[in-house]
Amino acid sequence: MKTIAEIGLLAEQYDIAIVGAGPAGLSAAARAAELGLSVLLADENPAPGGQIYRAITTTPVTDRSVLGEDYWKGGALIARLERTDAVYAPGCTVWSVAPDEAGGFELGLSLGGQARLVAARQIILATGAQERPFPIPGWTLPGVMTAGAAQIVLKSSGLVPGGRTVIAGCGPLLYLLAGQLAAAGANIVAVLDTTPRRNWLAAIAAFPDFLRSPYLAKGLKLMTQARGKLPFRTGVTSLAAEGTDTVTGVKVTRGGATETIACDALLLHQGVIPGINLSNAAGCAQAFDAVQRCWTPTVDDWFASSIPGIAIAGDGAGIGGAESAALRGEIAALDAARRLGRLSEAERDEKAAPTRAGLARSLRGRRFLDLLYRPAEAFLAPPADETIVCRCEEVTAGQIRDTASRLGVTGPNQMKAFLRCGMGPCQGRLCGPTVVELIAQVHGVSPAETGYYRLRPPVKPITLGELAALPPTEFAVKAVVR
Amino acid sequence: MFRPIAEAKASDGTRVAPVGFTFDGRAMTARAGDTVAAALLANGVQACRQTPVSGAPRGPYCMMGVCFECLVVIDGIGNRQGCLVPLRDGMRIQTQAGRRQPDEVQS
Numbered sequence: 368m369k370t371i372a373e374i375g376l377l378a379e380q381y382d383i384a385i386v387g388a389g390p391a392g393l394s395a396a397a398r399a400a401e402l403g404l405s406v407l408l409a410d411e412n413p414a415p416g417g418q419i420y421r422a423i424t425t426t427p428v429t430d431r432s433v434l435g436e437d438y439w440k441g442g443a444l445i446a447r448l449e450r451t452d453a454v455y456a457p458g459c460t461v462w463s464v465a466p467d468e469a470g471g472f473e474l475g476l477s478l479g480g481q482a483r484l485v486a487a488r489q490i491i492l493a494t495g496a497q498e499r500p501f502p503i504p505g506w507t508l509p510g511v512m513t514a515g516a517a518q519i520v521l522k523s524s525g526l527v528p529g530g531r532t533v534i535a536g537c538g539p540l541l542y543l544l545a546g547q548l549a550a551a552g553a554n555i556v557a558v559l560d561t562t563p564r565r566n567w568l569a570a571i572a573a574f575p576d577f578l579r580s581p582y583l584a585k586g587l588k589l590m591t592q593a594r595g596k597l598p599f600r601t602g603v604t605s606l607a608a609e610g611t612d613t614v615t616g617v618k619v620t621r622g623g624a625t626e627t628i629a630c631d632a633l634l635l636h637q638g639v640i641p642g643i644n645l646s647n648a649a650g651c652a653q654a655f656d657a658v659q660r661c662w663t664p665t666v667d668d669w670f671a672s673s674i675p676g677i678a679i680a681g682d683g684a685g686i687g688g689a690e691s692a693a694l695r696g697e698i699a700a701l702d703a704a705r706r707l708g709r710l711s712e713a714e715r716d717e718k719a720a721p722t723r724a725g726l727a728r729s730l731r732g733r734r735f736l737d738l739l740y741r742p743a744e745a746f747l748a749p750p751a752d753e754t755i756v757c758r759c760e761e762v763t764a765g766q767i768r769d770t771a772s773r774l775g776v777t778g779p780n781q782m783k784a785f786l787r788c789g790m791g792p793c794q795g796r797l798c799g800p801t802v803v804e805l806i807a808q809v810h811g812v813s814p815a816e817t818g819y820y821r822l823r824p825p826v827k828p829i830t831l832g833e834l835a836a837l838p839p840t841e842f843a844v845k846a847v848v849r
Numbered sequence: 850m851f852r853p854i855a856e857a858k859a860s861d862g863t864r865v866a867p868v869g870f871t872f873d874g875r876a877m878t879a880r881a882g883d884t885v886a887a888a889l890l891a892n893g894v895q896a897c898r899q900t901p902v903s904g905a906p907r908g909p910y911c912m913m914g915v916c917f918e919c920l921v922v923i924d925g926i927g928n929r930q931g932c933l934v935p936l937r938d939g940m941r942i943q944t945q946a947g948r949r950q951p952d953e954v955q956s
C-alpha cells in the first residue's frame with residue numbers, strides 16, 4: 368500500500384478507483400490490487416477503517432474488551448491491503464464522479480485544499496452508511512449527538528461523555544453502543560428504547576431464520592448484557608430534548624406518562640441507512656426499500672449499479688453490516704476485474720463462489736432485525752410541528768406538512784424550491800429521509816411514490832478557488848470559446 | 850463535555866506530547882491524533898458555530914462528515930468540517946459565527 372498525502376502525487380489514471388476505506392472499500396481495494404490492477408482508494412477520513420473499524424490503526428483504546436472482539440477484526444483488512452500496491456489517499460474527498468470521453472470515469476478529488484481530476488476505468492463506491500435522521504424537538508441543541516458519533520469519539524480519541532448520559536432510540540447498534548460506552552466508564556443514566564412493541568408481530572415470521580444466523584448468539588449476548596447492567600426503559604413513544612444553549616434534559620413519554628430525565632449528553636440512534644449522496648449524484652438508479660425503510664441504490668448480483676462501470680459495495684448499497692460489507696467489496700472487485708479483462712467470467716465466478724457462500728451466511732437473520740427494529744412512524748415523520756427537520760436551513764416539520772398540504776407539493780425536489788430544505792451544506796443528508804416521509808404521510812402515498820432529492824455534484828462543498836485552479840480540459844475550453 | 854477514559858491516559862500520557870491550539874483565542878491542548886471536533890469536545894466546547902439562519906448555537910452531531918454541524922474557522926479559512934480535519938500544533942480555531950456579512954469579505 369502506498370499512502371498519498373499530496374494530491375499532485377496521484378497518477379493521471381487508475382484501473383479502479385474505490386471511494387471509502389471502510390470494510391467494503393478495503394477489501395475491494397485489496398482484491399483488485401492482488402489481481403494486478405492499479406487501484407486508488409480515496410477516503411475522506413484521516414485513517415482507514417470507515418466508521419465501524421474507525422481508527423483501528425491509531426485508537427488510543429488499549430483495553431480490547433471495551434470495543435469488543437468484532438472491532439479488532441478490522442485490523443486484518445488493513446494488514447491485507449498493506450501487502451498490496453494499492454494507492455491509499457486519506458483525507459481525500461471525492462466530490463464528483465462523471466463519465467469521461469474515453470468510456471471511463473472522471474473523479475473530482477479534493478485533498479489538502481487542492482482539487483484535481485483523475486481518471487478511472489472502473490469505479491466502486493463504498494461510501495457506507497449514516498445514522499438515520501432522528502428528528503425530535505430540541506435535537507439541534509449542542510450536547511445532542513448521534514450515538515454513533517459518541518462511538519467514533521471513543522474509538523478515535525478515547526473519549527467518553529463526561530456527565531449524565533442518556534441514549535435513546537432503536538436497533539441492535541443501540542445496545543452495542545450503550546454497552547461499549549458503559550464499559551468505557553460513561554455514566555449512562557437511561558437507555559430509552561423506542562422499539563414499537565407491535566414490531567414483534569411483524570418480525571416473528573422471520574425468527575426461525577434468525578435462530579440459525581450468526582447474529583443470534585452475538586445479538587442475544589449484547590442484549591442481555593446491556594439490559595442486565597443498564598437502566599433500560601422500553602415502550603418509549605415520544606422524546607424531546609430540553610435546554611436553551613445546551614441540552615439539560617430529555618422529556619420522555621411511555622405508557623401515556625411523561626417525565627423529564629436530566630442529562631448532560633443525549634445520544635440518538637434510529638438505525639443506519641445507506642449513504643446515497645455520491646451514487647445518487649452520479650446518476651445511479653435507486654429505489655425505496657420498504658423493509659429497511661430507506662432509499663437504496665439498485666444493484667445486481669455483482670453489486671453493479673445501473674451505470675455500467677460503477678459498482679456499489681457495502682452498506683452504501685443496503686445495510687448488511689461490516690462482515691457482509693467486506694464480502695460484497697470482494698465480489699464487486701472480482702466483477703470489475705472481469706470488466707477490465709483481467710478475469711474471464713468463469714474465473715470470476717469460481718473465485719466469487721466461497722465469498723458468496725460467506726455472504727449468504729452473514730446476511731441470514733437480517734430480515735428479522737430489520738423488521739423488529741423498524742422505527743416507529745412518530746420518529747420517521749415527527750408529529751410535533753416545531754421539530755426542525757432540515758438542520759442546515761432550519762426548516763420545521765410543521766412548515767413541510769403545511770407546504771405539502773396547502774400548496775400541494777408532492778415531492779422533495781419541489782419542497783426544496785419552496786422551503787430550501789436540503790439546500791444547506793449537508794445536501795439533504797440529514798433531512799432527506801424525513802422530508803420524504805412527511806410528504807408521503809400528508810398525501811397518503813408511499814415514500815417510493817414521493818421520490819428522493821435529485822442530487823448534483825459537487826456532493827461535498829469545495830471552494831471556488833479549488834475549482835478555478837483546476838486545469839481546463841479541452842472540452843471545457845471548447846464549451847466557452849466560440 | 851467529554852473526558853478521556855483511563856486507559857488512554859495510562860498508555861498514551863507519556864508517549865505522545867499533547868498538541869496546543871487556540872479556540873476563540875483561548876489556549877487549549879488535546880491528544881495528538883484527534884480531529885479538531887474531538888479536540889474541542891475534549892475541552893468542554895459544546896457549540897462551535899452559530900447557524901446562518903437564526904444564529905442558534907450548534908455543535909458536532911455526527912462526527913463522520915455528514916451533518917456539517919461541526920463547521921469552524923481554522924487559521925482564517927471558514928466552513929471547515931472539524932470532524933474531518935486532524936488537529937495540528939498551533940492551529941487557530943474560531944467559532945463560525947452565523948451568516949457572513951458582505952463587508953467582512955476581503956478582495
Ligand code: FES
Binds near residue numbers: 910914917931933
Ligand atoms: S460533526 Fe457532522 S460533519 Fe462533522
